[in-house]
Every structure is written in C-alpha cells, then in structure tokens.
Amino acid sequence: MKKQQTRILLDIEEMPRNYVNILPYLREPLSPPINPATEEPISPEALEAIFVKECVRQEMVSDKRVPIPDEIREGLIRYGRPTPLQRAIGLEKALKTPARIYYKREDVSPTGSHKLNTALAQAYYAQKEGIERLASETGAGQWGSAVSLSCAHFDIEAMIYMVRISYQQKPYRSTLMKSYGAKVVPSPSDLTDFGRKMTAENPDHPGSLGISISEALEDTLANDNTKYTLGSVLNHVLLHQSIIGQEVMMQLESVDETPDVIIGCVGGGSNFAGIAIPFLSDEKFKDVEYIAAEPTACPTLTKGEYVYDFGDTAGITPKVKMFSLGADFIPPKIHAGGLRYHGVAPIISALKNEGRITPKSYEQTEVLGAGILFARTEGIIPAPESAHAIQAAVESALEAKRDQEERVIVFNLSGHGHFDMEAYGALMDGQLGTVPKLEGLALEQPQTVSAKVGGE
Numbered sequence: 001m002k003k004q005q006t007r008i009l010l011d012i013e014e015m016p017r018n019y020v021n022i023l024p025y026l027r028e029p030l031s032p033p034i035n036p037a038t039e040e041p042i043s044p045e046a047l048e049a050i051f052v053k054e055c056v057r058q059e060m061v062s063d064k065r066v067p068i069p070d071e072i073r074e075g076l077i078r079y080g081r082p083t084p085l086q087r088a089i090g091l092e093k094a095l096k097t098p099a100r101i102y103y104k105r106e107d108v109s110p111t112g113s114h115k116l117n118t119a120l121a122q123a124y125y126a127q128k129e130g131i132e133r134l135a136s137e138t139g140a141g142q143w144g145s146a147v148s149l150s151c152a153h154f155d156i157e158a159m160i161y162m163v164r165i166s167y168q169q170k171p172y173r174s175t176l177m178k179s180y181g182a183k184v185v186p187s188p189s190d191l192t193d194f195g196r197k198m199t200a201e202n203p204d205h206p207g208s209l210g211i212s213i214s215e216a217l218e219d220t221l222a223n224d225n226t227k228y229t230l231g232s233v234l235n236h237v238l239l240h241q242s243i244i245g246q247e248v249m250m251q252l253e254s255v256d257e258t259p260d261v262i263i264g265c266v267g268g269g270s271n272f273a274g275i276a277i278p279f280l281s282d283e284k285f286k287d288v289e290y291i292a293a294e295p296t297a298c299p300t301l302t303k304g305e306y307v308y309d310f311g312d313t314a315g316i317t318p319k320v321k322m323f324s325l326g327a328d329f330i331p332p333k334i335h336a337g338g339l340r341y342h343g344v345a346p347i348i349s350a351l352k353n354e355g356r357i358t359p360k361s362y363e364q365t366e367v368l369g370a371g372i373l374f375a376r377t378e379g380i381i382p383a384p385e386s387a388h389a390i391q392a393a394v395e396s397a398l399e400a401k402r403d404q405e406e407r408v409i410v411f412n413l414s415g416h417g418h419f420d421m422e423a424y425g426a427l428m429d430g431q432l433g434t435v436p437k438l439e440g441l442a443l444e445q446p447q448t449v450s451a452k453v454g455g456e
C-alpha cells in the first residue's frame with residue numbers, strides 16, 4: 001500500500017549539494033558552438049567576451065557532478081528551496097483517472113518560477129569575478145524578475161530588455177523588476193542599433209525573444225564590466241536547473257513511488273531539463289516517458305529542423321546545433337511569452353535526436369483551459385507556459401483512464417500565472433475560441449464561466 005501524502009517536503013539539509021551534468025550521459029558528444037564566419041568551434045576565450053567565465057567553463061565541463069557553492073545554496077534556501085512536490089488529488093478526482101499525478105512547485109519562488117535557480121548562480125559567479133552589471137532579455141517577465149532579484153541579492157546592476165508584447169500584456173512584471181532595482185525597457189528599444197532598426201522597419205513591432213537577446217548582447221559588448229546572462233538554452237543553465245529533478249527523485253522515493261511519465265513545458269528547455277536530467281542520467285529510469293510540451297504556435301521540437309543556427313535574430317551569437325524554426329522566425333503573439341523562442345537547448349535537441357524524449361505540441365485554448373481546470377481543482381493559477389505541461393499531464397491521465405492503468409505522472413509546475421490574468425480573462429471572455437471538451441470531466445468547461453457571471 002502506497003503512503004498517501006499530498007504535500008511532500010524535504011529538509012533544508014536535503015537541498016542538493018551538486019548539479020547533475022547530463023553531458024557525460026549523452027550517447028554522442030554534443031556538437032560544439034561554432035563561429036559563423038569560420039564554421040570552426042568557438043574558443044572559450046571568445047565566449048568570455050559575453051559570458052561570465054565560470055559559466056563558460058561549465059558549458060564544457062565533463063564531470064558528472066558539479067559542486068554548488070555555499071553562497072548559491074544559501075540564496076536558494078532563503079528564497080524557498082527545497083520546493084514541495086504535491087499530489088494533484090483534486091485534478092485526479094476531476095479526471096476520474098487511476099493515474100497518480102504529482103507536480104513540482106517551482107511556482108513558490110518569490111519571483112514566481114524556476115528561473116531563480118540559475119539566475120542566482122549566474123549572479124553569484126558574476127559578482128565573484130568582479131562584474132558590476134548584467135544585461136539580459138525577458139519574454140514573459142519571469143526570467144527578468146529572477147535576474148533582477150538575483151542582482152539585488154549579489155549587489156549588481158540589472159539591465160533588462162523585455163519583449164514589447166509582453167511588456168504591454170504584463171505591466172506589473174516590469175514594476176516587479178523595477179522594485180528589485182532593475183532598469184527595464186520594452187524591446188525593440190531605442191537603446192541599441194538593432195532595436196532602432198527593428199522599430200524603423202515596423203513601428204508596432206511586437207518583439208521576440210530573438211530580438212531582445214540581440215539587444216542585450218549589443219548592450220553587453222558596448223558597456224564596460226557588463227556580462228550577458230541567459231535564462232535558458234545553454235548547457236550551464238540546464239545544469240543549474242538539475243536541482244529540481246534531484247529533489248523530485250528524493251521526494252518520490254520518500255513516498256515509495258517510481259515515475260512512469262515526466263513532463264515539462266519547453267521554451268528554451270531549462271525547466272524540462274531541470275526535472276528530467278537527473279532521471280535521464282540514471283539507468284534505473286530509462287523506461288520513463290519524458291514528454292516535452294510546446295505550443296503549436298512555436299513548434300520547435302515537433303516541426304523544427306536539426307541545424308546549426310543563431311541563438312538570436314541579429315546573428316550576434318555563435319551558431320549552435322539545435323532544433324530551430326529559423327533565427328528570423330517571429331512566433332505568433334501567444335500568451336505563453338516564455339515559449340516564443342525559435343530554437344531549443346542543444347542538450348534537449350540531442351536528447352530528441354537520440355529518441356530519449358517525446359515532444360508534443362498543444363493549442364493555446366486547450367492549454368489555458370487546462371490552466372483553469374488546474375486552478376479550480378488545485379487552487380493554483382499556473383503560468384501559461386506551465387499550463388502546457390498540465391495539458392500533457394491531463395492527456396496522459398486520460399489515456400491511463402482509458403487503459404485502466406495505474407500510472408505515475410510527474411510534471412514541473414514551472415511558474416505561477418499571477419501576472420497572466422489578461423490571458424485567462426481573454427479565454428473566459430471567449431476571445432481566444434472554444435476550449436475543447438475533455439471526456440468525462442466532472443467540472444464545467446471554462447468558457448461557460450463568463451456566460452454564468454454575466455447572464456443568469
């Protein structure tokens with residue numbers, strides 16, 4: 001008989017002391033980043049012009065474990081780690097599924113998502129190297145908030161280029177970043193040559209992550225003692241996120257559970273990697289189904305090509321081998337701003353190429369519908385990005401119901417949606433179309449809510 005527990009906690013001392021590095025566990029060595037001009041692998045020295053040195057070292061590190069400095073552990077603990085793993089009892093009941101569903105609470109960090117895990121690490125390494133200013137981009141605002149708090153924590157200046165459409169959709173995100181002391185501008189901005197060029201071409205440019213990255217890079221190269229910090233895609237970012245999966249592994253063990261399915265949403269790939277890497281690095285979990293959930297509006301893993309491509313739109317970054325929709329692809333203005341990225345992490349791309357992960361794509365309406373279902377059954381309004389993982393978990397739980405199969409499903413709740421009310425409001429007002437019906441659902445469909453409030 002399994003121990004039934006709704007909220008599985010760890011002691012502070014159990015917070016991981018090492019990062020898990022997936023590189024030695026890949027079947028083939030990862031293709032290196034290349035200089036677009038020469039097509040030769042790029043040197044660490046060239047990368048150090050942009051990135052903090054320790055992050056560049058961690059990009060290529062071959063050790064299976066990388067120690068976490070005490071200063072980073074203390075920061076992570078101060079801001080809420082280890083995070084709970086929660087059993088989705090309410091969701092299970094509503095779906096009438098025999099599956100047991102667990103979710104990892106990355107939404108409980110003060111900035112609202114998993115992004116703080118790597119932002120704190122990168123800010124710490126920057127401070128240690130005497131860097132005084134970090135520049136970065138943000139889509140949904142989760143990454144920018146994490147950078148802003150981490151810079152405040154380690155006494156560094158933060159400069160954030162926020163994708164214009166998200167800046168407009170989520171004004172309170174920029175207020176939060178500014179509260180932490182960061183400078184925030186909508187991108188394309190008038191602070192960089194590339195931003196001015198984009199605005200001249202299209203005065204109403206919605207922006208994209210690729211453009212904001214180009215602006216932050218141009219800023220980094222133009223300003224003294226400034227480095228660029230990236231919230232996803234790169235190996236060192238995925239490495240820092242591996243604390244998530246290590247905690248999940250201990251938490252599942254403590255209630256005598258073994259996962260059958262592990263799910264994360266995928267923008268650049270860091271939260272999915274964070275939950276999956278420790279399991280993917282352990283033979284014991286080779287039969288787990290690893291589902292990478294992405295939007296149909298930006299179907300990088302399901303429809304992209306595996307090529308060398310730029311990480312940004314202007315072509316400033318080295319080229320990396322990844323699934324990509326093309327560096328000039330501007331995704332439609334979906335509400336999951338953090339998933340509007342043309343590429344995906346080289347590590348995730350290699351795992352897909354090795355057939356070790358299963359990408360699935362979902363429509364915005366079904367995803368936000370799953371978000372509302374989650375709010376009603378679990379009480380948490382998820383980030384639209386995280387709602388992709390919820391939709392994948394719902395789908396898997398309904399499959400288990402059809403097959404009358406006990407299945408343990410674990411997904412990463414990468415963030416909360418407290419700043420995403422415009423998305424959920426638009427859904428419930430019927431502006432985004434009809435939410436597809438879920439078979440045998442014990443709850444009303446979200447689109448009926450506004451009719452009830454306004455009408456009866």
Ligand SMILES: Cc1ncc(COP(=O)(O)O)c(C=O)c1O
Binds near residue numbers: 141270337415
């Ligand atoms: C809550 C949340 N989840 C997921 C993502 C996607 O990023 P990644 O794939 O790196 O986890 C973002 C990015 O902004 C986010 O804010």
